[in-house]
Amino acid sequence: MSKPGKFSLGVFFFVTLFLHIPLAILVITSFNSSKSMQWEGFSLKWYHELFFNSQPLWHSFSNSVIIALSSAIVATAIGSLGAIGLCWYNFRMKKALQTLTFFPIILPEIIIGVSILIFFNKIGLELSLLTVFLAHVTFNIPFVLMTVTARLEEFDYSIIEAAYDLGASEFDMLFRVLLPISMPGIVAGLLLAITLSLEDFVITFFVAGPGSSTLPLHIFSMIRFGVSPTINALSVVIIVGTALLALSTKNLYSSLLKR
């Protein structure tokens, strides 16, 4: 077997360093006692500042968690039912609905944000946590749909037919056959929706009102004031937090698949 050459090794090495060095710099400078980027000695004071002296940040964080959980749960319910309908049934306008579900995935986020803001303005809905919630459910639905559909497609429809032939009602079929089968897909969809919601900046930027700022919006306003070591400390907390979350969900997910 031929080995990859020096050129591709070089490019791979360069890209990996390019991706890691900026984050490594944030980690190191978060422990710097100076306010500037010049190293002046080890200190944990920016972490103290972050945890005990940043009320608005934690308020926006709690908004983010509320929005992420609520929008992910609603989007997962709607998206999973939709996946069942689109995967195993035929009905009028099916093609049109399928095309529509691709829009939030393909369109630039700013288009979703702008159009939904114009819509809220048109119907006279004040910007608040509710408008953020509605927008997040909208962009999360297609991703849940995709994840659950991928799981359903692995299964033979004859399993469902067998359930019906053995006398299952639609209700039995749904709760005793379909849901257990698609559970790994539903959980994966839920986790993906939570992640996308926590991450979103652009759409939230347009639909958030006063007091309904989420963590990314708060980070945005901090960044606009310039470099601050508190953001460095926050970055480290986020990096460590996402790594831990990713590891634990990976374990949860693989234990679900084994069942």
Next chain:
Amino acid sequence: MRKNYGPIYVAPIAFWLCAFLSVPLLITLSYSFLTKGLYGGVELKFSLAAYKSLLNTAVFKVLLNTIVIAVASTAIMVALALPTAYYIARSQVKNMLLMLIIIPFWTNFLIRIYAWIAILGSNGLLNNFLSAAGITDAPVQFLYNQYAIILVIIYTTIPFAIFPLYSTIEKFDFSLIEAAMDLGASKTVALWKIMIPNIRTGITTAVLFTFIPTFGNFAVPKLVGGTSSWMLGNLIERELNITRNWPLASSFSVVLTSVTMLAVLFFMRSQSKKEL
């Protein structure tokens, strides 16, 4: 025959996407043909003024800048991602190397932009280093121009080029390369003439996945771009929130949507041609 429960299952998704996606997009489209209202909003009077102002030099410059940035970033990303993906796909420890690419990608999007502000900003790491070394007297402004936008877009978007390329290269049968080399081709020629045409799907996917988020980017030019390096996204935001000319904001959105749709259609056509 059994009752068709399909419509019941899809009723919630159909309702939600109609109400919060189709209707907003249609309202935006219709606003682009209306007249600007006095205090934001619109007047119900047909007008093509919004589309005419696209020919305005200032607007045209922004559009051109957006295209240049999108094409340049996409080209650099695919050029870097191709050897990177090739190296990962050929390695003995694929999963580990893939994780090295994925982990930075987990970090919050804004934090990844901020990392570059902390490095390149006027009181950032690079300027501190340059003045400490006595190379510069005053801080150099590395940010707020096209190059900063391209750099940060590449930083935040390149995994979208690496993943599709990796998955097609991984499936490619490398004995074909060995066969070509046995027949006297050099390795470079064999890779170029045999692997590249075979991974065309991956290349077009990588181009699409990087071009669309770049062309419609808003966060990056907002944070590391300056007034001379505005992109379409900045213009939409200004017309929506500051100038409050909603027909204009809508017409810019229609342009952005059309470019995106054209890119997707082009992609789908190239895919179906391959299947023939």
